[in-house]
Amino acid sequence: MDKKTILVVDDEGDTRYLLKEFFTTAGFNVLLCENGTLAIPHISKADLFITDFNMPGGMNGAELTKITKREKPGMPVIIMTGAPLDVPVDHLANKVIEKPFKFEQLEEVIADLLKEEGGCCD
Numbered sequence: 176m177d178k179k180t181i182l183v184v185d186d187e188g189d190t191r192y193l194l195k196e197f198f199t200t201a202g203f204n205v206l207l208c209e210n211g212t213l214a215i216p217h218i219s220k221a222d223l224f225i226t227d228f229n230m231p232g233g234m235n236g237a238e239l240t241k242i243t244k245r246e247k248p249g250m251p252v253i254i255m256t257g258a259p260l261d262v263p264v265d266h267l268a269n270k271v272i273e274k275p276f277k278f279e280q281l282e283e284v285i286a287d288l289l290k291e292e293g294g295c296c297d
């Protein structure tokens with residue numbers, strides 16, 4: 176089976192590093208970006224998308240999710256945030272996960288989302 180590609184967007188280098196380790200170990204190709212503007216060109220290459228909510232540079236994770244869902248409607252998107260109440264209620268993400276989280280939680284979320292995606296077709 177082909178490896179799935181995950182796009183990881185977070186302004187904090189430590190978080191990017193840890194998520195890269197985690198997802199590489201879990202068998203994904205990992206693309207890392209530090210803000211939404213840099214991430215947009217990579218959306219089409221990804222099968223799964225996880226973004227921080229609070230990032231400097233004018234685009235938060237909910238705005239980035241909106242763009243992502245427009246470009247690739249079927250791709251599961253996860254927003255991570257230390258301040259879940261700041262995330263607008265009309266966000267389009269499939270899941271909001273509160274920081275800090277355990278990797279086991281993240282594993283469960285990913286497994287659920289990829290299951291929902293349903294054993295399609297490429």
Ligand SMILES: [Mg+2]
Nearest residue numbers: 186227229230
């Ligand atoms: Mg941040």
